[in-house]
Amino acid sequence: MKFYLLFTLFIAGAAQAAESGTTVKTDSVRSAPFSDAKIITTLPAATRVEILKKDGGWYQIKSPQGSGWIRMLSLRRGDVKAATGPISGLASLASGRAGTGKIVATTGIRGLNEEELKAAHYDEKQIALLESSTSSRVEAQKYAAKARLKARQIDYLAEPGASK
Numbered sequence: 001m002k003f004y005l006l007f008t009l010f011i012a013g014a015a016q017a018a019e020s021g022t023t024v025k026t027d028s029v030r031s032a033p034f035s036d037a038k039i040i041t042t043l044p045a046a047t048r049v050e051i052l053k054k055d056g057g058w059y060q061i062k063s064p065q066g067s068g069w070i071r072m073l074s075l076r077r078g079d080v081k082a083a084t085g086p087i088s089g090l091a092s093l094a095s096g097r098a099g100t101g102k103i104v105a106t107t108g109i110r111g112l113n114e115e116e117l118k119a120a121h122y123d124e125k126q127i128a129l130l131e132s133s134t135s136s137r138v139e140a141q142k143y144a145a146k147a148r149l150k151a152r153q154i155d156y157l158a159e160p161g162a163s164k
Contacts, residue, residue, distance in 0.1 A: 019051045019077060021061070027074035029066055033058035041066040051077065056113045 023043050030037040033055045043049070043065060053060040057072045112120075135143070144151075 021049050021051045021059070021075045021077045023047045023049065023070070023074055024076050025074055027070055029061065029063070029068040029070050031068055033060070033069040035071075037069065040068040043070065049075065051075070054113075056116075 023045055026042060026044050028039045029041045029043055031040055032038075041063075043063060047063060047065070049061040049063040049070075051059050051061055052067075054072070055069075058069045059072055059075055061067065061070050061075070
């Protein structure tokens with residue numbers, strides 16, 4: 001009986017254990033999961049942290065320098081062994097199956113957490129409000145003329161690797 005109780009407590013503790021991670025770039029640790037929240041400290045690249053919680057595009061972390069919130073894209077989850085250089089951390093953030101050489105799924109971060117996405121619903125009033133702020137080409141041209149805006153030709157960027 002004692003063995004089962006001990007085993008159950010061990011499993012429960014392991015399930016609640018935080019995940020580790022490493023910063024892939026220097027970034028600020030903030031008091032809340034917002035870009036305008038107070039900065040608590042700054043962590044340099046390659047700092048090991050304990051990931052406590054996720055909220056939208058932010059992780060709540062604990063580090064030797066302090067605890068708080070850091071941008072999700074500034075961390076690599078799990079143990080880092082051979083990753084070096086600026087691109088290695090960014091490349092590891094890609095998600096999806098790449099066995100065929102093509103990514104078939106990616107992760108996008110828009111600041112919404114899982115609960116907010118589940119609670120989302122179609123709001124006809126908001127769509128109407130959005131559409132009410134559109135303007136026609138003629139209206140845009142009239143506004144530009146009134147504001148004395150001038151049309152400018154902007155060249156396309158050269159193809160990567162093309163000689164100039």
